[in-house]
Amino acid sequence: MTDMQKLGERAKQASYTLAAANAGLKNTALYAIGTQLTKRCDEIIAANAEDIVAARENGMSDAMIDRLTLTKERLNGIVSAVNSVAMMDDPVGEVLGGATRPNGIRIVKTRVPMGVIGIIFEARPNVTVDAAALCLKSGNACILRGGKEAIYSNTALANIMRDAIAQAGLPADCILLVEDTSRESANEMMRLSGYLDVLIPRGGAGLIRAVVQNATVPVIETGTGNCHVYVDYNADLTMATDIIVNAKTQRPSVCNAAETLLVHKDIAEKFLPQAAQALAKKHVKLLGCERTRAILKGVAPATQEDYATEFLDYILAVRVVDNVDDAIAHITRYSTRHSECIVTRDYENSQKFMQRVDAAAVYVNASTRFTDGGEFGFGAEIGISTQKLHARGPMGLREMTTYKYLVYGEGQIR
Amino acid sequence: MTDMQKLGERAKQASYTLAAANAGLKNTALYAIGTQLTKRCDEIIAANAEDIVAARENGMSDAMIDRLTLTKERLNGIVSAVNSVAMMDDPVGEVLGGATRPNGIRIVKTRVPMGVIGIIFEARPNVTVDAAALCLKSGNACILRGGKEAIYSNTALANIMRDAIAQAGLPADCILLVEDTSRESANEMMRLSGYLDVLIPRGGAGLIRAVVQNATVPVIETGTGNCHVYVDYNADLTMATDIIVNAKTQRPSVCNAAETLLVHKDIAEKFLPQAAQALAKKHVKLLGCERTRAILKGVAPATQEDYATEFLDYILAVRVVDNVDDAIAHITRYSTRHSECIVTRDYENSQKFMQRVDAAAVYVNASTRFTDGGEFGFGAEIGISTQKLHARGPMGLREMTTYKYLVYGEGQIR
Structure with missing residues (x-):
C-alpha cells in the first residue's frame, strides 16, 4: 500500500462514521473548528510566516504573497465562513422522491454523502478550511492537497481542524491533508480508484487539463470560464x-x-x-x-x-x-x-x-x-462546475452529495 | 480530424437541433422509427443472417447466437419498446427549482439534454434501438458502438432509424453508429473529449475497467453487481x-x-x-x-x-x-x-x-x-449506474439529462 492509499483507506474508514453522523454532531464539530482556529491563531500565523519566508526566497510576487498571507483579521473571516456553513441546512437525509410500486415495494430516494472527496487546490490557505468545512457538513471525508507554497499554513490548519473534530466526537481522519506536495502526489490522487468517490480540482486551466487527462476517479471539472x-x-x-x-x-x-x-x-x-x-x-x-x-x-x-x-x-x-x-x-x-x-x-x-x-x-x-x-443562494460553494455530469454551475452542499434508493418490502420477489 | 472526431462533430451539430426539438417532434420521429423498422423488417433479418453466419464460423455458442438472433417477433418487441419510449414524459424543460434573489435576478434551474452521449455495448442488437430511442427522447444525439458480432444487424438498424428520423424532420446524425468495431475505435471514443458529454459503457467488467482506466470523457460506470x-x-x-x-x-x-x-x-x-x-x-x-x-x-x-x-x-x-x-x-x-x-x-x-x-x-x-x-417505474433504462456521481442505480430518461440556470435580469451588476 502506498502512502496515498493509506490516506485513502483512513479517509474511507472515517467516512462511514461521518456518513451516519447527524447534523447536530457535525455542527458541533464545525463550531469546534471555529473555536480552535481562533484559540490557536498564533500557531497558524507562525506557520504562515514560514510559508511567506519561503515565498520571498522563491521570488513570489507581492500580489501572490498577499493571497498567501494570513492575519488575525483574515482568520476571523475564515472562522465566520465555517460558522455560516454550520448554520446551513444539512442536505443529508433529504427525501428526493419515491413511490409504492404495484407489487407493494416502497422506494424512497434519499440524499446521502458521496463518501470521500478529494480536492486539489492551489495557493490560498483559506481554501483548506472552506473545503474541509463544506465536506464535513455534507457528510464527506476529505483528502486535501494544497500547493507547496502554503504547506506550513495548511498543515497547521489541518492539524487544528483534526484536533477540533476529534474533541467533538468525530474521527480526526474525516479531514486529511496530503503533506507531499510533489506533482507525483497529485497524479497519484487522480488515480486513487476505490478510495476517492470524486475528485474536484480547483485551480487554473493547466491543473484541470492534467486531471481530465489522467484521472481514473470520477472528476468534476471546475472553474474555466471563457x-x-x-x-x-x-x-x-x-x-x-x-x-x-x-x-x-x-x-x-x-x-x-x-x-x-x-x-x-x-x-x-x-x-x-x-x-x-x-x-x-x-x-x-x-x-x-x-x-x-x-x-x-x-x-x-x-x-x-x-x-x-x-x-x-x-x-x-x-x-x-x-x-x-x-x-x-x-x-x-x-x-x-x-x-x-x-x-x-x-x-x-x-x-x-x-x-x-x-x-x-x-x-x-x-x-x-x-x-x-x-449569489445563487447556496451559501458557500466548493467550486463552479463546467461539466454536465452530476453538477453544473455553482456547487453547494447538495451538489456534494449523491443518493441511494431505500426499498422496503414484505418478501416480494420477481 | 480522425474519422471518430468527424463522427463527433456531426453528432455535436445534430445535437443542437435535437436539444431544441419539442416532445411532439421527437415522438413523431420515434413512431417513425417503429414504423420503418416494421416495414423494413426483411432487410434487418437479412443483415442479421449475415451476422449469424459469421458467428457460426467463429464458433459462437448456441446461447450467444440466440441472443444475437432477430426474428419478426423479436423485432415487434423492439418496436413496442420504442413506442413505449415515445409515450414516456419528456424530461427536457422540466423546471427543477429557482428563486428570485434579493437583487431581483430571477434564477430558473431547467432540465436540458446532455448533448452527445456515447454508448459502447456488446452483442445484442436490440440495445442499438433501445439506446437510440432513449437518447432521442431525452434530446441527446448518440454515438453507438456495438460489438463486431452484430455489425451487419446494427448497421441495418442504424440506417433505418436514421432514415426514419430524417423523414420526421430531425437530423439523421442524431443517431450515429461507429462502423469500425476494432478495440482502437472503442479506445478513441473513450478519449473523444470536446465531443462526448458522457460515455456509458454497457457490458462486462472488462469493458467497464478499460473505460475507467482510459477515458478522458465523463463516464457513467454501469452494471457490475456483486x-x-x-x-x-x-x-x-x-x-x-x-x-x-x-x-x-x-x-x-x-x-x-x-x-x-x-x-x-x-x-x-x-x-x-x-x-x-x-x-x-x-x-x-x-x-x-x-x-x-x-x-x-x-x-x-x-x-x-x-x-x-x-x-x-x-x-x-x-x-x-x-x-x-x-x-x-x-x-x-x-x-x-x-x-x-x-x-x-x-x-x-x-x-x-x-x-x-x-x-x-x-x-x-x-x-x-x-x-x-x-421495476422502479422509470420506464426503460439505459443502464444501472454503480458510481455515485450524477446518477445512481437505474438510469431512465431523467438521468440522461443535465440542467442549466436561466437568469433573468434588468441590468443587475455586482
Missing part, C-alpha cells in the same frame, strides 16, 4: 455598458468574468465608442475584429486564439456579429459553457439565446459575475 | 429462502442477481439446510466458509476471491456472520455498491443496514432483482 456578453441590436446601451464593464472589470481574475464582447452590427457604431470609453477608464485593453477596428481606431486585431482565451486580466476581445444567430454560433464555438449573457429588449432573441446557448448559466440583462454559490 | 442477501437472526425463513432463490436464480446473468448469502450464526443451523435444498433444486453450486461447511457437508470452501466475484452463474458464496455489523462489514469490503438486501424482523437492524450499507439500492425483505428501471 464567458461572453452579447449586445443585441436594440439593447439599452447604458445597461449594456454597465454590464460589460462589471463583467470584465469587477474582478477580472475569476472564472465568471467576461472575456469577449459580441456586438450586433446595427448598433456597433453607436455602442462600441461608448463601451470603449467606459472600459478605458478601467484600463481594459481591447482586441477587435476587422469591423470593430473600423469603428475603434487603434485597437489591436483579435485572433481566433484570442477568442478562445480566458484572459483573467484587463483584456477584452471584441467582435461585431450580424445577428443573434451569429452570436450564438460564436459562443458555441469558443465558450467553455460557464456563463453567457445577452443584453436585449427583444423577447424572441432573449428566448432563443436562453434555449440555444449551452452553458451552466445563461443570462438576459445581468452580469455574468452572478454565477456564484453565494 | 450483490448480497443477509439473513438476520430472526428472519422469516420461508421469506428468506424465497428471496435468496429468486435473487440468485431468476436470472443469474444480470447485475442485480445475488452472488453471496450471509447468514446470522444463530439461525445458520436451521436456515442453511433449508436454503441449500431450495437452491439445489435450481442447480446452484454453493461455496462456503468454515462455519457453513460445518453445517452443510460437501460444500466446497469459499475463498476471498470468491467473495469478490460476480459469478453471473448458478454459483453462490455463503458465509456465516456473527451479527448485522459483521454482515455490513463484509458487504462494505466486497460490494460493488449495486444492490444489497437484509431479511429481518428486527426494526433496529433494518434501519442500521439501510443507513450503513453504501449501495445504489438497499432492500429490506425484498429481492435485489428489483433494481431495474422498469
Whole structure:
C-alpha cells in the first residue's frame, strides 16, 4: 500500500462514521473548528510566516504573497465562513422522491454523502478550511492537497481542524491533508480508484487539463470560464455598458468574468465608442475584429486564439456579429459553457439565446459575475462546475452529495 | 480530424437541433422509427443472417447466437419498446427549482439534454434501438458502438432509424453508429473529449475497467453487481429462502442477481439446510466458509476471491456472520455498491443496514432483482449506474439529462 492509499483507506474508514453522523454532531464539530482556529491563531500565523519566508526566497510576487498571507483579521473571516456553513441546512437525509410500486415495494430516494472527496487546490490557505468545512457538513471525508507554497499554513490548519473534530466526537481522519506536495502526489490522487468517490480540482486551466487527462476517479471539472456578453441590436446601451464593464472589470481574475464582447452590427457604431470609453477608464485593453477596428481606431486585431482565451486580466476581445444567430454560433464555438449573457429588449432573441446557448448559466440583462454559490443562494460553494455530469454551475452542499434508493418490502420477489 | 472526431462533430451539430426539438417532434420521429423498422423488417433479418453466419464460423455458442438472433417477433418487441419510449414524459424543460434573489435576478434551474452521449455495448442488437430511442427522447444525439458480432444487424438498424428520423424532420446524425468495431475505435471514443458529454459503457467488467482506466470523457460506470442477501437472526425463513432463490436464480446473468448469502450464526443451523435444498433444486453450486461447511457437508470452501466475484452463474458464496455489523462489514469490503438486501424482523437492524450499507439500492425483505428501471417505474433504462456521481442505480430518461440556470435580469451588476 502506498502512502496515498493509506490516506485513502483512513479517509474511507472515517467516512462511514461521518456518513451516519447527524447534523447536530457535525455542527458541533464545525463550531469546534471555529473555536480552535481562533484559540490557536498564533500557531497558524507562525506557520504562515514560514510559508511567506519561503515565498520571498522563491521570488513570489507581492500580489501572490498577499493571497498567501494570513492575519488575525483574515482568520476571523475564515472562522465566520465555517460558522455560516454550520448554520446551513444539512442536505443529508433529504427525501428526493419515491413511490409504492404495484407489487407493494416502497422506494424512497434519499440524499446521502458521496463518501470521500478529494480536492486539489492551489495557493490560498483559506481554501483548506472552506473545503474541509463544506465536506464535513455534507457528510464527506476529505483528502486535501494544497500547493507547496502554503504547506506550513495548511498543515497547521489541518492539524487544528483534526484536533477540533476529534474533541467533538468525530474521527480526526474525516479531514486529511496530503503533506507531499510533489506533482507525483497529485497524479497519484487522480488515480486513487476505490478510495476517492470524486475528485474536484480547483485551480487554473493547466491543473484541470492534467486531471481530465489522467484521472481514473470520477472528476468534476471546475472553474474555466471563457464567458461572453452579447449586445443585441436594440439593447439599452447604458445597461449594456454597465454590464460589460462589471463583467470584465469587477474582478477580472475569476472564472465568471467576461472575456469577449459580441456586438450586433446595427448598433456597433453607436455602442462600441461608448463601451470603449467606459472600459478605458478601467484600463481594459481591447482586441477587435476587422469591423470593430473600423469603428475603434487603434485597437489591436483579435485572433481566433484570442477568442478562445480566458484572459483573467484587463483584456477584452471584441467582435461585431450580424445577428443573434451569429452570436450564438460564436459562443458555441469558443465558450467553455460557464456563463453567457445577452443584453436585449427583444423577447424572441432573449428566448432563443436562453434555449440555444449551452452553458451552466445563461443570462438576459445581468452580469455574468452572478454565477456564484453565494449569489445563487447556496451559501458557500466548493467550486463552479463546467461539466454536465452530476453538477453544473455553482456547487453547494447538495451538489456534494449523491443518493441511494431505500426499498422496503414484505418478501416480494420477481 | 480522425474519422471518430468527424463522427463527433456531426453528432455535436445534430445535437443542437435535437436539444431544441419539442416532445411532439421527437415522438413523431420515434413512431417513425417503429414504423420503418416494421416495414423494413426483411432487410434487418437479412443483415442479421449475415451476422449469424459469421458467428457460426467463429464458433459462437448456441446461447450467444440466440441472443444475437432477430426474428419478426423479436423485432415487434423492439418496436413496442420504442413506442413505449415515445409515450414516456419528456424530461427536457422540466423546471427543477429557482428563486428570485434579493437583487431581483430571477434564477430558473431547467432540465436540458446532455448533448452527445456515447454508448459502447456488446452483442445484442436490440440495445442499438433501445439506446437510440432513449437518447432521442431525452434530446441527446448518440454515438453507438456495438460489438463486431452484430455489425451487419446494427448497421441495418442504424440506417433505418436514421432514415426514419430524417423523414420526421430531425437530423439523421442524431443517431450515429461507429462502423469500425476494432478495440482502437472503442479506445478513441473513450478519449473523444470536446465531443462526448458522457460515455456509458454497457457490458462486462472488462469493458467497464478499460473505460475507467482510459477515458478522458465523463463516464457513467454501469452494471457490475456483486450483490448480497443477509439473513438476520430472526428472519422469516420461508421469506428468506424465497428471496435468496429468486435473487440468485431468476436470472443469474444480470447485475442485480445475488452472488453471496450471509447468514446470522444463530439461525445458520436451521436456515442453511433449508436454503441449500431450495437452491439445489435450481442447480446452484454453493461455496462456503468454515462455519457453513460445518453445517452443510460437501460444500466446497469459499475463498476471498470468491467473495469478490460476480459469478453471473448458478454459483453462490455463503458465509456465516456473527451479527448485522459483521454482515455490513463484509458487504462494505466486497460490494460493488449495486444492490444489497437484509431479511429481518428486527426494526433496529433494518434501519442500521439501510443507513450503513453504501449501495445504489438497499432492500429490506425484498429481492435485489428489483433494481431495474422498469421495476422502479422509470420506464426503460439505459443502464444501472454503480458510481455515485450524477446518477445512481437505474438510469431512465431523467438521468440522461443535465440542467442549466436561466437568469433573468434588468441590468443587475455586482
